[in-house]
Amino acid sequence: MLDGFEILTTSGVVLWSKSYAPLSSSLINGFVRDVFIEEKVLPGAIAPDDTAAAQNPSYKKDKYTLRWASVKDLGLVFVAVYQSLLHLSWVDKLLDNIRILFVDLYGDQVKKPHSSVVECDFDGYFDQQVRELEGSAEKVSQRAPQIFYDTLSSPSDFDGGSVAPPPPMPGLLSSQKKPTSATTSTDVTPTSTPDTSRPVTPSNGHLLSAKPGRGGGVSRRARKAASSTPASAVSELKSKDKSIQAKAKKMRRWDADGLADDVDEVPLDYSATTGVDSSPITSPDVDPVDMAASGTRTGKGQYILKDLDDEVHSILQNANGKKAQTTPSAGGVVSSGLGAISGLFRNVVGGKVLTKKDLEGPMKGMEEHLLKKNVAREAAIRLCEGVERELIGAKTGSFESIQTRIQSSMSSTLRKILTPTTSLDILSSIHRVTSPINPLQARRPYTISVVGVNGVGKSTSLSKLAFFLLQNNFRILIAACDTFRSGAVEQLRVHASRLRELSDREGLGRIELYEKGYGKDASHIARDAITYASQQDFDVVLIDTAGRRHNDARLMSSLEKFAELAKPDKILMVGEALVGTDSVKQAQAFNQAFGAKRGIDGFVISKCDTVGEMVGVLVSMVHATGVPVVFLGVGQHYGDLRTVNVGSVVGLLMS
Secondary structure, X not given: OOOEEEEEEOOOOEEEEEEXXXXXHHHHHHHHHHHHHOOOOOOOOOOOOOOOHHHOOOEEEOOEEEEEEEEOOOOEEEEEEEEOOOOOOOHHHHHHHHHHHHHHHHHHHHHOOOOOOOOOOOHHXXXXXXXXXXXXXXXXXXXXXXXXXXOOOOHHHHOOOOOOOOOOOHHHOOOOOOOOOOOOOOOOOOOOOOOOOOOOOOOHHHOOOOOOOOOOOOOHHHHHHHHOOOHHHHHHHHHHHHHHHHHOOOOOEEOOOOOEEOOOOOOOOOOOOOOOOOOOOOOOOOOOOOHHHHEEEXXXXXXXXXXXXXXXXXXXXXXXXXXXXXXXXXXXXXXOOHHHHHHOOOOOOOOOEOOHHHHHHHHHHHHHHHXXXXXXXXXXXXXXXXXXXXXXXXXXXXXXXXXXHHHHHHHHHHHHHHOOOOOOOHHHHHHHHHOOOOOOOOOOOEEEEEEOOOOOOHHHHHHHHHHHHHOOOOEEEEEEOOOOOOXXXXXXXXHHHHHHHHHHHHOOOEEEEEOXXXXXXXXXXXXXXXXXXXXXXXXXXXXXXXXOOXXXXXXXXXXXXXXXXXXXOEEEEEEEOOOHHHHHHHHHHHHHOOOOOOOOOEEEEEOHHHOOOOOHHHHHHHHHHOOOEEEEEOOOOOOOEEEOOHHHHHHHHHO
């Protein structure tokens, strides 16, 4: 953990600072004096402003270590302070990113002559970078293998009782053996014998039988031992086999409607309260959610979700792009990504009018680049065709201008695919229905249904959406219409309980769960829930549905009936970012399952925090259906829901 971070000039004027622990002013003053005034550092340590912070030497004083970066043109110094006992591998990356952000945002103020005060609100940018880099470092440390060594010792080593034996050398673990002793010790607890042990008398399944014939390949002594198996052991084995068969799970029969045919009349619905214990399910206290990290509140009181760190990432990406343009590429044609695409233009003479033949090689490299980003082949071909149409007939300039032209053409085509053609403002749509301007129009609840294949995160995404709507002070009813999966109702019950606790804590909104158990028709439950919401003055009804395979015609056919009875205002399909090229078939199947007059209205892409730059599934699903992406799931918390920033997605695909 950092103890402090300061942005100052080489003359010692502090422009911005943030402290996590009390620090003495002599620490920074000594750093400025030794490094920049008296230059008590290695020759050439003060690197130019485009050099990474990792190349600068550390400055250590007392128990602290100071890592730093500088911008020589502006006379700025960025200093991170932490205790020397800690090993923070992400500090250098933090210094580089903060340097880029601060110069981009406030460089004009610093350039003014005789400027000693910079008006800046830099806390949000800094906290975002610390949170992101610290989180990525924690994920790496969690994935690191852990090695545990057994402590080999004898009971005599513990007679003193004060000094523990040292761990053995890792390389000697395989050759050392634990000492065995007949004596016992009161300080050492003997290892308990396992409950099950290998039987002394082998069973029939453990005996090796030879092939019949002369000799049989088995000695006379072995055949005698095999024939002398006690009859009691055989009878015991037979009795165990019967008990195992009796306890085996019975196959359940399902009728044509997808309902279980309970011959033994054993109830499967554990969601209803019983006479033994009718107390509701209690959950532990819910941790508070950082609202500033997931969204902002407007002057009118509306809570708006943030884009996926678009502002910070765009600044960093532009800086990296400028640096890449000034740095010569070492990979050439065989390098990966956009470098390979641009390298294919090196044989084109400047001032030449590009033809389709000239673009065959670069378009092939572009297609491979998009496939590596998890874009479906059909969508990748369409992108390449769009770029090719824009570049045919264009007159080439220098090598850099061609690279810029390729990137701008690709960005333009990506924006055309990802930019929605309809409004995605759900808050305005809800207000138009719940508070109609026309007095002749009756007030009714706004209904949103969530569909998708199994295991993509429909219930979790629905809970995140409910939390977002609660922040806008809406009264929400969750309809538990997944009457097939075991535990689906209980899962929503826990979510509703925790969301109710969060809303009561902040005094915003109201949430309730509408449930009818399992084994019932989901379409009728949804219709009854909407009727109940109208009577109880709810604003929004969120309908959870059962997961189903997109290639199962029997399960998909029930969605048309669901759309006719429930008549949801919005149908959102949840797709996971990990699905790959199968996303095209999933999106097309669900979009056609609701009938000729109705389709899905938007996508919620879950698990985006697990794919990094592999965001091609967004392009694939939008290309297949023409339906826009409304939300992105970026974590496991209720606040981990973001809207889509087209520029940020394009940047990730172009990287």
